[in-house]
Amino acid sequence: MIFVKSMKSQFTRTILQWNRTQNNREMPWKGEKNPYHIWLSEIILQQTRVEQGRAYYNRFIKKYPTVFKLAAAPEQEVFKLWEGLGYYNRCRNLLYTAREIVQRYNGIFPDQYEEIIQLKGVGPYTAAAIASFAYNLPYAVVDGNVFRVLSRFHGVDTAIDSTAGKQLFTALAAKMLDKKFPGEYNQAIMDFGATVCKPMVPSCSHCPLQNNCAAYQTGMVNRLPVKEKILTRKTRHFTYFIFEYEGKTFTRQRTGKDIWQGLFEFYLAETEKSQKWTVTSVTAWLEEQLGPQSLKILAISSPESQQLTHQQINGCFIRVSLKKMPALLSSGNWVTPKGLSALAFPKLITKYLSEKYKP
DNA sequence: AACTCGGGGTT
DNA sequence: AACCCAGAGTT
Missing domain, CATH: 1.10.340.30 (Hypothetical protein; domain 2)
Known part of the structure; x- marks a missing residue:
């Protein structure tokens, strides 16, 4: 044995x-x-x-x-x-x-x-x-x-x-x-x-x-090791409108089956092509979306971008001060600056907030 | 089986 | 710019 x-x-x-x-x-x-x-x-x-x-x-x-x-x-x-x-x-x-x-x-x-x-x-x-x-x-x-x-x-x-x-x-x-x-x-x-x-x-x-x-x-x-799958990356163009009304900021939570599910963001307009926003074009676009408004464009950011594994996100941030509450935004999540700091945002947004956003 | 989900370090 | 990282869920 x-x-x-x-x-x-x-x-x-x-x-x-x-x-x-x-x-x-x-x-x-x-x-x-x-x-x-x-x-x-x-x-x-x-x-x-x-x-x-x-x-x-x-x-x-x-x-x-x-x-x-x-x-x-x-x-x-x-x-x-x-x-x-x-x-x-x-x-x-x-x-x-x-x-x-x-x-x-x-x-x-x-x-x-x-x-x-x-x-x-x-x-x-x-x-x-x-x-x-x-x-x-x-x-x-x-x-x-x-x-x-x-x-x-x-x-x-x-x-x-x-x-x-x-x-x-x-x-x-x-x-x-x-x-x-x-x-x-x-x-x-x-x-x-x-x-x-x-x-x-x-x-x-x-x-x-x-x-x-x-x-x-x-x-x-x-x-070695061998991988066979090829990474493809698509480019997307995000414009974030940071609406401010009586000291509060409009935010919403991302819920769709997409990137950043569960995180918060501002009012998002995604476009097929890259947008070069001007005060005139922003004003026109906002009137089209929200109807005639009494508002002020406070700032239009330079292009921001973030690289994800499968996506390249190009972003622009536009701060807008509102004199009245538009109906479209009334059901949103309006938060104070303190409330804003308690929300989780994607890196594209936290980067902008820490570097460029000084209310 | 293919696709999609972040962000950042290394080369 | 390409690759990788103590992978998993969905379609």
Whole structure:
């Protein structure tokens, strides 16, 4: 009778060894066992660099130390804390799930993968992260780091954004996972990808996997991983009218299925083409929209722009002082300057407000 | 399976 | 300018 202990691959052993001897990456949530904190950190970190998410995580933990605190918070307040981080559906789902955990699970975070992955905003990556970090369950994370490390080490050129690629790398990640230390291993491979096997300039010269790395041995490091989808970007033209009436400003919340859902903005006119507004053209346009008005154009901003992943937004801000309340705007959300500062806006607007808007 | 959801750092 | 980032939801 021969006892075969579960054979750890050289890859897995090296990753763990590297983690224990050379990994000096520090993050506030590292080693965290509180599933609420882990979940929060993972939602924040989806498609977000660690350095960008760090301050948000600290602010959320400070303001909402427990899931009960978060669940009880008003949506606007949570959005304000999320402001500037992007992908705002994450924020909406965050609050939804916090409330579900309180109501359905009595505030106790589920501890089974199948339950965790059913939470809104939690997909395969996040479920594996929570399951392994909080409960040491043997689920392998597959994030951008893991795609990169595995595709290079194994020399796999299947596109990571294809269905076949996702399946292949998920299976490969599960195979490489250290079943005894899944949490530590998951953390280690991501840290390794972020600090050694980096996207553009990987540190192959002092990589502990160099000798067995297929990509390094064949000179394919800078060609892996493979992506097949091509990014297209469309240009949109936004004109924001900042209507001011008796010390208050018109705002509205974006609700449509579009960018910045849940955030606030001013009165928006989107046009097919770029507009070069003048006092005359603005006045004419406003009369057409609102009817004859007694108003004053206070300022027309120079062109502003913001680059999103799939869109280029060109914007112009026009401040308008109103003497009377037009019917079209009467049902709007008119806020004081203080109220304005409590609302979450897209970056295009916060940038304008901080730099150009001095009432 | 394709599309869409931000904002910012690195090269 | 292109690529990437501790991905997920919708159609």
